[in-house]
Amino acid sequence: MLDLIKLIRQHGYQAIRDIRSAKPVNKHRGFPVINEAKYAGNWQDIIELCPANAITKNPLTVDMGKCIFCGECEKISSGAIKFINEVKLSAVNREELFITSEIDYIKYSVAAVKSQKEIHKLFGRSLKLRQVSAGGCNGCEMELAACSNVNFDIGRFGIEFTASPRHADGIVFTGPFSKNMVPALLDAYKSISDPKIIIAVGACAISGGLFAESEQLNREILEGIKIDLFVPGCPPHPLVFINAVLDLLGIK
Amino acid sequence: MNCIELKNLQSTKLLEIPSLKVNDFRDDLIKKIKGGNRLVQLFGDKNSERIVIYAITADDNVAQLSINSTQLMPNDVYQSITPEIPSAHLFEREIYEQYGIKPEGHPWLKPLRKGIAGIDNTETPYDFFSMSGDEIHEVGVGPIHAGIIEPGYFRFSCHGEKVYYLEIKLGFQHRGVEELFIKNNSPIYIEKLSESIAGDTVIGHSGTFVSAFESLAGISVSYRVKLIRAIALELERIAVHLGDLSALSTDIAYLTGNAVFSALRTKVINTTMAICGNRFGRGLNKIGGVNFDITLEQTNGLLMMLNKLDDETALASEVLFSSASVLERFEKTGIVESEVAQEIGMVGPAARASGISIDIRSDHPSGVYEYYPHYKLTLNSGDVFARAYIRFVEIRQSIRIIKEQLKNLSGGVLKQELTELKKESLVVSLTEGWRGEIAHTIITGKEGKIKRIKIKDPSFNNWFGLSIAMRDEAISDFPICNKSFNLSYCGFDL
Numbered sequence: 123m124l125d126l127i128k129l130i131r132q133h134g135y136q137a138i139r140d141i142r143s144a145k146p147v148n149k150h151r152g153f154p155v156i157n158e159a160k161y162a163g164n165w166q167d168i169i170e171l172c173p174a175n176a177i178t179k180n181p182l183t184v185d186m187g188k189c190i191f192c193g194e195c196e197k198i199s200s201g202a203i204k205f206i207n208e209v210k211l212s213a214v215n216r217e218e219l220f221i222t223s224e225i226d227y228i229k230y231s232v233a234a235v236k237s238q239k240e241i242h243k244l245f246g247r248s249l250k251l252r253q254v255s256a257g258g259c260n261g262c263e264m265e266l267a268a269c270s271n272v273n274f275d276i277g278r279f280g281i282e283f284t285a286s287p288r289h290a291d292g293i294v295f296t297g298p299f300s301k302n303m304v305p306a307l308l309d310a311y312k313s314i315s316d317p318k319i320i321i322a323v324g325a326c327a328i329s330g331g332l333f334a335e336s337e338q339l340n341r342e343i344l345e346g347i348k349i350d351l352f353v354p355g356c357p358p359h360p361l362v363f364i365n366a367v368l369d370l371l372g373i374k
Numbered sequence: 375m376n377c378i379e380l381k382n383l384q385s386t387k388l389l390e391i392p393s394l395k396v397n398d399f400r401d402d403l404i405k406k407i408k409g410g411n412r413l414v415q416l417f418g419d420k421n422s423e424r425i426v427i428y429a430i431t432a433d434d435n436v437a438q439l440s441i442n443s444t445q446l447m448p449n450d451v452y453q454s455i456t457p458e459i460p461s462a463h464l465f466e467r468e469i470y471e472q473y474g475i476k477p478e479g480h481p482w483l484k485p486l487r488k489g490i491a492g493i494d495n496t497e498t499p500y501d502f503f504s505m506s507g508d509e510i511h512e513v514g515v516g517p518i519h520a521g522i523i524e525p526g527y528f529r530f531s532c533h534g535e536k537v538y539y540l541e542i543k544l545g546f547q548h549r550g551v552e553e554l555f556i557k558n559n560s561p562i563y564i565e566k567l568s569e570s571i572a573g574d575t576v577i578g579h580s581g582t583f584v585s586a587f588e589s590l591a592g593i594s595v596s597y598r599v600k601l602i603r604a605i606a607l608e609l610e611r612i613a614v615h616l617g618d619l620s621a622l623s624t625d626i627a628y629l630t631g632n633a634v635f636s637a638l639r640t641k642v643i644n645t646t647m648a649i650c651g652n653r654f655g656r657g658l659n660k661i662g663g664v665n666f667d668i669t670l671e672q673t674n675g676l677l678m679m680l681n682k683l684d685d686e687t688a689l690a691s692e693v694l695f696s697s698a699s700v701l702e703r704f705e706k707t708g709i710v711e712s713e714v715a716q717e718i719g720m721v722g723p724a725a726r727a728s729g730i731s732i733d734i735r736s737d738h739p740s741g742v743y744e745y746y747p748h749y750k751l752t753l754n755s756g757d758v759f760a761r762a763y764i765r766f767v768e769i770r771q772s773i774r775i776i777k778e779q780l781k782n783l784s785g786g787v788l789k790q791e792l793t794e795l796k797k798e799s800l801v802v803s804l805t806e807g808w809r810g811e812i813a814h815t816i817i818t819g820k821e822g823k824i825k826r827i828k829i830k831d832p833s834f835n836n837w838f839g840l841s842i843a844m845r846d847e848a849i850s851d852f853p854i855c856n857k858s859f860n861l862s863y864c865g866f867d868l
């Protein structure tokens with residue numbers, strides 16, 4: 123009994139108090155800031171280097187939907203691409219994830235995820251999500267699970283992951299959509315009543331990521347599904363996901 | 375000689391691997407395993423028309439691997455090895471699924487990673503074992519589970535609460551990892567891909583892969599690189615073991631354990647992030663070295679963190695393992711007997727909890743472990759308690775290993791230039807990941823490019839152990855049995 127009291131004292135208060143202004147440990151590779159003018163080398167080198175095919179030129183663009191945030195391009199870009207420790211990476215539209223010199227972080231973070239009145243009204247005080255992994259490597263899954271732990275405690279905002287899709291207001295996809303999993307994933311998707319929120323988490327779910335070229339995927343089913351929130355990363359830090367959802371729901 | 379003997383990470387020319395007739399190959403394999411060797415991998419490689427089947431076995435006592443091969447045509451039939459050697463059963467199913475080579479007399483020749491009817495109606499039905507009789511019922515769970523975890527399908531055959539048999543059908547996560555290694559040979563791509571084989575074993579898999587690649591390229595990395603890799607590997611082990619203790623606590627509604635261990639885990643993965651910018655160690659390992667150094671300042675921070683963690687884990691575990699309500703659930707639940715674990719080829723902490731003394735860090739050491747004596751820890755009861763307690767012991771052991779290694783951080787280059795791969799060669803790379811033995815075998819072709827890679831996550835060995843553990847248990851004990859193994863779906867499905 124005494125040990126238990128000692129343990130609870132040692133544990134203390136672990137939750138991040140002000141989650142909206144919290145940042146990950148310094149080295150976290152977040153938003154890619156692009157300064158095209160700084161690059162003097164051969165563009166082809168940097169484009170071919172990217173393992174996720176996320177870089178294109180004219181103008182120099184990093185597609186955060188494909189990017190795995192490995193930072194390899196940063197090393198040879200002589201400052202033209204720089205990943206900064208920021209967490210508001212998510213967007214409501216797929217097109218917004220294409221980052222060029224024109225886009226600076228401050229503007230992006232304010233504009234990319236805006237809440238709609240209706241969403242705020244329906245889900246602002248309680249959002250139950252069902253998560254389905256289809257070929258995910260367990261990276262995104264572990265980070266999503268971490269959102270509910272004692273440190274991040276997303277439950278304080280009324281956001282929870284449910285066991286059944288029937289109890290959920292939305293679905294969170296992870297993984298590149300493996301063929302074998304797609305039928306079950308569609309069942310879960312259909313089991314959630316409308317209106318529902320669809321969130322794609324991680325490079326795999328958004329674009330196929332490193333697995334985009336695999337023949338074992340079925341991404342065609344996405345043509346019939348409108349995704350409401352794209353959360354980039356490989357895997358996204360829990361703060362990236364939490365900030366995105368809070369922004370979408372209009373929670374300050 | 376009917377086989378070639380190699381060490382972990384020692385490459386050989388393909389021509390030097392003896393090719394036996396299929397019957398001799400079979401007899402030789404059976405003789406070796408019955409003589410106390412362990413089956414590491416058994417897989418096929420398509421060579422124009424023919425399929426070359428390689429068998430890799432390990433003699434853990436003398437740190438030796440032996441390899442031989444046989445040649446078959448697609449759709450050939452041979453006498454199955456599984457009835458004699460149960461640990462071959464998944465390997466034979468895999469070869470059958472990939473090349474159509476049929477092991478005659480295999481007791482369980484079902485699809486391994488293919489989709490199945492019932493979930494996907496375009497596929498063929500899967501012949502589940504079934505049970506009938508009064509009051510018998512079957513419970514299907516999956517492929518989507520209750521929590522935020524990967525998909526897999528479980529079918530329990532029960533009489534009341536009691537589980538007679540648990541059949542596990544995986545394959546939902548199959549995304550063609552091995553093919554992708556061949557499809558795109560760019561070093562950066564495959565190095566990143568190896569980090570996504572199993573996202574919870576980033577350092578384990580990427581370390582195994584880059585070491586194999588370096589061996590084939592004739593690169594020897596500096597001692598500093600070896601140290602940094604080992605430190606990251608042990609940090610990964612500590613983090614996941616803490617997470618598992620947290621998850622086990624959750625499943626028995628012991629909420630203090632859930633909160634405390636998960637907070638401790640966060641500290642560890644944040645430390646990994648402070649080194650390489652990612653909580654799971656992505657971006658650290660690179661072919662020819664590492665991308666990030668551990669500075670003097672970080673060393674001091676790490677030491678402080680570890681000392682504190684050691685004390686905090688000790689107290690938390692003391693409270694956990696002395697609580698009667700915890701022990702009541704953990705003890706004598708989900709027992710895997712030592713003989714059974716040996717026979718089905720279990721590896722890692724799950725095997726050590728069943729009294730099998732097996733640990734790649736001391737059996738087939740590579741990197742830093744070659745210079746650093748590693749003591750194998752075992753427990754005997756083989757139950758959930760043993761699989762939980764061994765995690766606690768291993769956490770403390772890993773803390774000690776890292777502290778020892780931090781003292782030795784000497785100078786050395788962090789990266790070496792890439793050179794060409796040896797042509798038509800083979801290398802086996804083994805690492806003790808937190809789940810157990812990770813094995814990658816790479817075969818290169820005529821152009822010196824990767825032609826075949828066979829990846830084996832320890833989950834491949836251990837899933838069957840979970841089935842065994844559930845026999846005669848109450849179905850309500852499944853969650854803690856499952857968590858006590860904590861196996862990878864995507865590592866199995868590839």
